[in-house]
Amino acid sequence: MEVLEAIRTRRSIRKYKSDPVDDKTLETVLEAARQAPSWANTQCWHFVVVRNAETKGKLSDTLNDTNPARDAVRNAPLVIVACAEKGKSGHKDGEPVTDKGDWFMFDVALAMQNLVLAARSLGLGTVYIGRFEAREVDRILSVPDGYCAVAMTPLGYPDETKEPRPRKELGEIVHYDKWNDK
Numbered sequence: 001m002e003v004l005e006a007i008r009t010r011r012s013i014r015k016y017k018s019d020p021v022d023d024k025t026l027e028t029v030l031e032a033a034r035q036a037p038s039w040a041n042t043q044c045w046h047f048v049v050v051r052n053a054e055t056k057g058k059l060s061d062t063l064n065d066t067n068p069a070r071d072a073v074r075n076a077p078l079v080i081v082a083c084a085e086k087g088k089s090g091h092k093d094g095e096p097v098t099d100k101g102d103w104f105m106f107d108v109a110l111a112m113q114n115l116v117l118a119a120r121s122l123g124l125g126t127v128y129i130g131r132f133e134a135r136e137v138d139r140i141l142s143v144p145d146g147y148c149a150v151a152m153t154p155l156g157y158p159d160e161t162k163e164p165r166p167r168k169e170l171g172e173i174v175h176y177d178k179w180n181d182k
């Protein structure tokens with residue numbers, strides 16, 4: 001699938017078939033994440049692949065009852081938790097070099113976007129999940145000090161088709177030469 005087609009047709013998928021994801025397919029999406037750019041090539045990301053049903057259940061419980069992705073974390077064949085090493089991205093000699101502090105959220109997002117688009121191109125579904133008890137996830141997965149869980153996604157074959165969600169028009173978000181009110 002062409003990259004533009006994958007971008008255009010990706011949807012957040014929250015219902016998954018029980019069909020497993022084979023190791024080669026999993027490696028292809030992880031490889032896409034690995035190829036992402038990052039601050040000074042620091043590659044602060046790590047990915048924890050969870051297939052164990054009990055652990056998926058525990059991860060699911062870190063999402064609150066109202067999070068629409070809660071059941072997907074429990075039921076998808078696997079879950080990928082993206083973690084970051086802190087104090088690397090956006091840093092030089094241990095100090096942040098911009099007013100924005102640690103850029104790990106940015107770099108992990110780039111890797112995750114590669115991952116979800118690769119997944120889409122292989123017919124797999126994903127949904128970014130950012131709202132969960134991250135400290136609890138760190139504990140469940142034994143994430144070491146200096147690292148933190150940032151985001152997760154279930155990975156599996158979609159068991160639903162989704163209509164596109166609305167997006168702002170380009171005219172609302174693009175400015176030429178300077179920021180101008182339309």
Ligand SMILES: Cc1cc2nc3c(=O)[nH]c(=O)nc-3n(C[C@H](O)[C@H](O)[C@H](O)COP(=O)(O)O)c2cc1C
Nearest residue numbers: 010011012067068069127128129130131132162165
């Ligand atoms: C950083 C981030 C965090 C998100 N967190 C959640 C979440 O906790 N639960 C959930 O169901 N969806 C979550 N989403 C999915 C968004 O709701 C979804 O991407 C958005 O509504 C657009 O829909 P689409 O992905 O189908 O285009 C998150 C998306 C992003 C980018």
